[in-house]
Amino acid sequence: MRTRSSEKRDKTVSLDPKFDEQKQLVLSELGGVISLDDETVIRSLYHHVAPESAIDTFLKKSRFYSLTQHRWKLPRSCAKLLNNDFHTPFLNVLSSILKHFWGDSAAQGTREVIDTHSTDLQHCEADSVIHHSRPSLVIKAQGPSFQLPYTKPGETQPKVGYSSIALCIEIQAEKDEIPIFDQLVRVAIYARQLFIHQPNRLFARILVLSEQHVRLFHFDRSGVQYTPLLNFHNNPHTFVRLVLGLSSPNESDIGLDDSIQWATQDGRKVSGTLRTRDANNEYIIYPLATIQPFFFNGNIRGRSTICWSVRDPITNEKLVVKDSWRSEERLSEHVFLQDAVGVSGVVQMVTCEPDRCDTKSMRGDALPAGFRNRIQTRIVMKAYGKSIKKYTSAKQLFCALRDAIAGKPDAEPGNRGVLIDLDIAMRRNLNKLADCQMGTRLYQSVAVLKSCITAHPFPHDHLDDLEAFLYVLVHIMWTYDSDGVAHPDHEMLSNWDGYSHDCFVLATLKGGYLTSDYVPIEIQERWPSPCVDLIVAFNTFIDPLMRKKMMLAQLPPAVRNGRENVFTTNAIQHYTHILQFFDTAIEALDRPDTWRVLDSSNDLSDKSASPCTSTSQAVAEPASNLLESHRSSLKRASDNYPDDQPLAKRSNPPRSSSTPLVPLPRSTRESPVPSPT
CATH class of the missing domain: 3.90.1570 (tt1808, chain A)
Incomplete structure (x- = not known):
């Protein structure tokens, strides 16, 4: 029988039946x-x-x-x-x-x-x-x-x-x-x-x-x-x-990219090398410590950061090579890393290639209006600990985040947490307006999210960064337990991360979270009470500052009359307050006999409580008291701080801890994809 192709032939025959899932994966990555x-x-x-x-x-x-x-x-x-x-x-x-x-x-x-x-x-x-x-x-x-x-x-x-x-x-x-x-x-x-x-x-x-x-x-x-x-x-x-x-x-x-090459055996990669330029602009070839990159999200469009583990060919020191794609209008990350030389808590650069190639040169001669060129940067830097997601105890996590927050110029040289991602950093005091298109949606502050609809948005400031640290902590506590074991994603985080919502909706969702001090009962059951107390205190501290910023943002600059300067003026006090929350929690984690056990009278989620995993029946200081105990802390002399937990601006040796951790690398996602016409 003569068979012809049918007009009813399935047009999705070459794709997985879960085509709709795949479609959503790629659409969020394509951009214009x-x-x-x-x-x-x-x-x-x-x-x-x-x-x-x-x-x-x-x-x-x-x-x-x-x-x-x-x-x-x-x-x-x-x-x-x-x-x-x-x-x-x-x-x-x-x-x-x-x-x-x-x-x-x-x-x-x-x-x-x-x-x-x-x-x-x-x-x-x-x-x-x-x-x-x-x-x-x-x-x-x-x-x-x-x-x-x-x-x-x-x-x-x-x-x-x-x-x-x-x-x-x-x-x-x-x-x-x-x-x-x-x-x-x-x-x-x-x-x-x-x-x-x-x-x-x-x-x-x-x-x-x-x-x-x-x-x-x-x-x-x-x-x-x-x-x-x-x-x-x-x-x-x-x-x-x-x-x-x-x-x-x-x-x-x-x-x-033929600067990264592998040797194969029986069809599989067994070793590899990465070629770059050293501080003298001469080629240097690093052996790959592992065959595959240790960080790579696979996104098509965006910064698309890839991190490789390599070894110095002479000293055998372990190093990290970071490849990323910056927008042409942005400063290269290596500029900020040069400024951070010698600053504790910030990754130290060995060498870099800031302009390896760009997308413009890959697309031929015709570049239409609106094309956004991206430039690849390769940075070789010192190796530190594992990603913050690899923590194995609550104390390790909180120490890492604490030191990452303190990792600012002139800050305490704590190395339990190191900032390794400055590729969309900006210089302070430049009054650069907040931009909701920059950064990872999940961690953006309310003010940054509302910047696209606010008539007179504020410059991106330190409070946006502190609020982002809060959302990093929420992300971890809501999706992992205190031992670092992963749990199913929480609906709240899915909503925060969803590009199906516009920025105003996302800002409203996060604002509601800050106001409620909401910690679901299942999260409280997975974490010691000092951790729950800290995140509630963190919420309670950020919320009124965020709301004051948003009220002032509705006013023209002339009407504000400089009232917004109070935020930057008090930056050191704000950092000190947050670091005290971490110091108190870290100290309490060493005393499990003081941990609170959940019951209906002290359930912070205002829902029916269930037993905590702690075996102690002692009741620790409630989160509200934790916050209140620091109301007057800004007036305390530095000598009154615990010797083993120094101030953000104090030069004392860090507390001992296990392998240092580094905060989560940023996502490369930017803005939702418009449907082509």
Whole structure:
């Protein structure tokens, strides 16, 4: 029986059934989508890979291209193919190009076209969800940046996966062509996995083919742009260059950073190196301490920070290399790190490359209005402890946060918590207005969130930073227990982190939290009472200051008459107050006999209480008393502070503790993605 492709063919056949979940993952990362108006960019790419004369020779010899008909040997309509097999003709054309130009390398399998339209390519996600996708064709690659897919013991080794792919190709019959926005989502899913599985990838390009046309999607840290359809039968030279460039044995052509390379054994990475420049601007090659980066969120657009663990080739000292992408208008992080040389509680820089490359140079000659260029910075810095999420006790966590808060110029040199992320820092006293588009939504203060709708917003100040520290602590306490064991995400945090809400709604939610002093009963059960007391006291301290700021923000500067200066004038007192809360809690954590046990009379959540995990029946000082005990603390002399917990501005040795921890790196998420028109 003659079988034709059906008009009712499932248009999502190449994607995981959980397509909607994947769609939401990529949409939050794309930002403004740029649709190019003409063919300039697609025609300009990869002229260096093969001269016109060499392509002419190939087209004359190829049995897959007809010079007389000006056509590749492809079906004019996939609807007329037997058995719906419209992938094989495309595979034959692409394979012929690779075999002719790459010769021995293609024959040895370093570049090979694979039909994957019915193969589940497994995804890698931060959580436990399991996704897969099925690009129509891929170009499988071997080389210093690729490896076979990871398999569990006993599993059959897949032939190909996103860790071994140079290029994804989506084939769509023209009569079944899906809308451009759906095309974008589909190829963005492929691109996202290439970035995740290949952490040295700078950009990813995807081809969408039909019987007559090719479209190029380009993804980088500025987002995505795509070209108009190009008739590749009438433009065979452009088509050949695209295929060659996107399958090139030169990994930089594909979009990979060849300064990071690996050695492989049996198809898997076993060791690696990272090349950068030292303080004398000479190349230095660091051995990778681990094969994969220890921090990488896999986002397409944004700062997309990646942290590598390396060792000094001479001293064997462990160091950290941080790659990130800053907006062109922002100062490079290395400028702030130079200012922080010798400052305790702040990461110390070894060397840097502030302008390695930018997204502008990756996109060809046509840059439309509104394009936001991003520049890659590589910084080598001293290694410290683990991420703050790796704490193993409440005291370790609170000591780390305490010292991170104190880690300011002239502050106490506490090293239990070290700030390592200054890539969107700003200089104080510059009166830079708060900007809700900068920073991680989950940790933004109410004033920063409202800055986009407030008529006369305040400059970003120290209170915004202190409020952000509070939300870091909330994030940890609401999603982990006192031993560092993870628990399911709390609904409140999901709402704070959700881009489905606008900034005003998020500000209202956080303002309501600050006012309520709300600590859910299940959180109280997982944490010693001094921890609960501290977070309530932290809330109670921040709330009136935040509300006073927001009231003044409604007034024009002339009417304010300088009343807002009281906040910055009292900055040291504010820091001192917060640090005292931490000092009191840390001291109490060493005395479990004083911990409060929950009952209905002292449940801080105003809900029915359940027993605390503490075995003690003693009742500790309530949170309200903890706050009240510090009402007059600003008048105390520095000599009255505990010897082992110094003031923020005092130079005493830090308390001893276990391995230092560093605060959570910022997310790269910025603003929600607009739907393309």
